[in-house]
Amino acid sequence: MTDLSSPSQAGAGPVRLVAASPVAVIEIDNPPVNATSQAVRAGLLAAIHEVERDAEVEAVVIACAGRTFVAGADIREFGQPPREPHLPDVINAIEACSKPVVGAVHGTALGGGCEIALACHARIADAGAGLGLPEVKLGLVPGAGGTQRLPRLIGVEAALDLVSSGRTVKAAEALRLGLVDRIAGQDLRQEAIDFARELIGKPIRRTGALPANGMEAEAAAKKLLEIRRKARGAEAPGKAAELVLLAASLPLKEGMARERETFLELRSSDQSAALRHAFFAEREVARVPGFDSAEPRPVQRIGVVGAGTMGSGIAIAFADAGFEVKVVETSEQALAAGQARIADIYEKQVASGRLTAAARDERLGAIRYGVGVDTLADRDLVVEAVFEDLEVKRALFRELDAILRPGTILATNTSYLDISLIADATSRPAEVVGLHFFSPAHVMKLLEIVRTDRTAADVVATGLAIARRLRKIPVVCRVCDGFVGNRILSRYRQQAEYLLEEGALPHEVDAALEAFGFPMGPFAVSDMAGLDIAWARRKRLAPTRDPRERYVDVADRLCEAGRFGRKTGAGWYRYEGGRREIDPVVTALVEEASQRRGLRRRPIPPEEIQARIRAAIVNEACKILDEGIVERPLDVDVVMMHGYAYPAWRGGPLFEADRIGLQPILDQVMERAGKDGPGWEPAAGLVSRAASGARFYP
Template sequence: MTLSTPLTSTSCTDGPVRLVATAPVALIEIDNPPVNATSQAVRAGLLDAIQEIERNPQIQAAVIACAGRTFVAGADIREFGQPPREPHLPDVVNAIEACSKPVVAAVQGTALGGGCEIALACHGRVLDPGAQFGLPEVKLGLVPGAGGTQRLPRLVGLEAAMDLVSSGRSVKADEALRLGLADRISGDDLRGDAMAFARELVGRPLRRLGELSAAGMDPEAAARKVADIRRKARGAEAPGRAAELVLLAAELPLAEGMARERETFLELRSSDQAAALRHAFFAEREVTRVPGIEGVEPRPVQKIGIVGAGTMGSGIAVAFADAGFDVKVVETDAQALAAGRARIADVYERQVASGRLAEAVRDERLTAVSYDVGLAGLADRDLVIEAVFEDMEVKRTLFRDLDRIVRPGAVLATNTSYLDVGAIAQATSRPADVVGLHFFSPANVMKLVEIVRTDATAADVVATGLAVAKRLRKIPVVCRVCEGFVGNRILTRYRQQAEYLLEEGALPHEVDAAMEAFGFPMGPFAVSDLAGLDISWARRKRLAPTRDPRERYVDVADRLCEAGRFGRKTGAGWYRYEGGRREPDPFVTELIEDASRRRGLTRHPVSVEEIQARIRAAIVNEACKILDERIVERPLDIDVVMMHGYGYPAWRGGPLFEADRVGLKAILDKVNERAGRDGPGWEPAEGLVSRAASGGRFYS
């Protein structure tokens, strides 16, 4: 069926926006690769196209569509941090909505941020089945700035809009249709369906969202909702501000609401939190550009072998199955293999039960995983990852066996959290093929993976790790070998500082509460209970023979383990657990007070400020040592590890970015106020001292 007749002329053919002036429905096509971002040229082109449609009497309606695989996926990152240039996006979307002729959005891929606001300004929205809508501005410390907080609640209601705008989450096409965000889901011809819908709207009253009213919300319920959003934001400012703006849609006309929205947007754009989140955004992208690896081709990888079907091995298997790899999991005996198989099946069953995964997809992913007893079945694998017990001799023995079995050219990877990857590699005849791939638990959920290269690791093996991480949709950080690499090395140091605080007067719940107020999702003692105290206990026992006898050592965690308290899995650790809730335990308080007496310390109240300052400084201090030792090349590598592996609040930009913002010397001086007062608990690194003395910065 012919939907349109070409006119004798076209306009707006230059630049990233084309107007194909066909009658009765014109096509406005945005073509600004790679994601059709709302650059100044796109904004100007859209405005010109709408004005031409208004002028041209032969055009009765228009469809806005995008070239490539996606609709407008947000702002142009090249304009981040720069003064906005006219035309501003609010003026463009207002012109679209005010158009006297129907304008329909044909949405494929993602309509995010400004793309979502453009679609909301249209008089109708037709979605490809794979399309997604979202207003993710809060993830950059901002609020929508072109009417998103005002038009969305008029369409889907206040509560749903508060959820979407404050979380920044995306909704898929089927949910968009249920909410009312989409008018129709397309078949196999998105543009044709959108043009047909536009023709239906000709001559009918147009639904302009700005003219609709949003039903109000009970004031007490609204206040509770905003308070809950702020609590979940853990110190991030934008989510709560976005929610408050949504509530204004029920109180103010569109123009006034948009003025308040724009005022808030401009205020937040110049805030420290927005600067930190912009840093985090760019750091996540820059971290994959590893010096010395440019242009190096990765080895082809499709067949994955995983040795060990425990919690970590099972999670790694799920991550690879989700990404479309051929996965084989092996164990030492049938009983251990059956337990691992059940773990993997349980992950998918829970996803199906929660509605996050279709049964057909579950079945497809389970089919991608095969199982075997013994190593022989790994002979044809392209990449083998071990996830066995954290013991050097166990791993070296395993790698000697893999060396004999796995084909030449395959990559051999260890998931060790702390051990020397180089020593493991030397157990093979091909150390150039060995790399550390340190996943974080749960491996199918956590985005971070540390790629640990030894002096012998081949460049194309590092490139392979980066390519695999990209396909897994993970954020990789390349580092060199040291005890604990980046994340666990820093964790060890700041957990040590937290234990010093216990001896001096704090209690676990006080330290955890202080760090959660700082913005961490969990404090260090709650995290220890979740991970299992026996893991770090085994490491401490391994290191005990080489520990400096002059080092201040707190033995409370050892005593908890000796009492069989390994954390949540045993119902007790630093806390006791009843009905899933953690509660302070008098037994732990007695152990801590006894440790203070044995140290000869008089316990005293420890302020939230001191707890935060000392732990924060321990993180920065160890990060400086890591940089000085060239374990990583750049400060941003450490920021990314801490944000994505350890919950350092992204709105602070990571520990080293924040150290630049507040002043490195200020962090050091705050801790030195207590240095020497209660024992050798703080020993600044030379790297930090030199940077602080010179006023040096991590980011120029």
């Protein structure tokens, strides 16, 4: 045991040096996440210099107080001129230290925190620790040697994966990769001190001096191409990968200079500004004006009505978060199918290595099953996930209202229906709320929390608290057809169908949107979700549709032919062995629709497709804001990025409209389609807020 009974202590700031013989401890204490602020950088550099001067100290441990190791940069310094000492200089000083330095990692070592760990001569991690270089998620590359030291430590191929994806690796994987040397048992700090003592007098292993074995040129080029393809237009992943590959051919100093140059270039880019907006919006969206003081209700016992795809996913999401779940169905047969569906999802997670068998058993044990809603009388919250039909849901809520005790919250997972009408079927409309999960519910992070005019403030606050526990990103909105996401989706899908009548084909529209940055275009997404869902909504709205409204019936004809998408083997495309293929049957239907409309088909370039879809999205977003469905533009941006895969490097549709201006979008539409053509009408309908060029983000 190291004798720390009478250490000398220096430093009153966020970095403390506990100088003991023979192992000193440098402790960073900068709550909440020990970010690398200017004070931390200065304190760390001063501590290393003091260690060098102190003859009694023969080795050093760098550790952190609180719940985590250094978890990244200080966000309060974003956008400010950098102040000395710069992090690369501090990290170089750690690596150059003449005495062995051991990093003791707990919590997360991210970004600059991971780079500090890389500069240490050895690393020991708590079993629950995570390490990563997530800078690409902010449109950046590591800026303090991460792209140069990581490939020297774990190899170029593994480093390419981590740096270009920004993913965090847990301690066990970090040990396999060689990113850490040991995993601690019970006492990380003491084991780190013991590790440092072992290294006294031995040759120091400096990460920056290790060789980085390169990849063959052909393999490297193929990997770069794959990374850029996955990035779908984001610049940072490809730039980060290029830097990692340079580590094999450049000395550390030159590689770090190139890294710093790229970092500074990207920091001032539009993409980085957009991704920083996305980062802050994800955190701000849960702070909803007017609900700050409302106290959430205690919720632990959850009921889920319906064990289909959505109900099963919702049950898993709650079980994963530690809730007690009961799933009910109308028959033993339907219940058995739902139970098998849930078990299958967990089995696949175990098979892929994402979950241990023990964790699977624990989560399956948290879910119980029953037939009939009368078994839910003891629940704190009941979520319905039954057929998307207003009268079906109203009847269910009347039945639940008679069974559930006072104070139980009733939630509907409806995608489009008027929740006020569902709430009116109960004697407790104040306790009815929409919890609109996105499919698959146990995977997708977005959760729309829909409040009626009578939903109680503490019920909304409970929804927000549940979202935090589920690790979802919540957006609070009011009632309208489709809420935020599906309302916007219906408008831009409508515009996509107009494009079909005028000359485009489904695969051309999808390709243009994928080139824009979406992972899938609207027709491929429709096939995956199932065309019958939107068809049911169109039939519901048909009696109230304005007869003057332009209506494209190709999707209806597909549904009438039993083509509901992937699940039936055919929709907008046909599917052979799971592969999506262009279908001549659909081409013929589209061309016939043009003839019936009396339109001469013309080639429509990708730029026009993109401009018109963007105009439709921004148009509807403006209307949603003007109607008060949401409070802030960032609510729309978050919904579109996390529910509909709007490219995060664009920052969301309204942030992007601020950046590029709305008039260019309109100009593109009008130039491409012609002022008198059918394609310009939806864009010309932009509401006054948008048409005037008013900014969404002051």
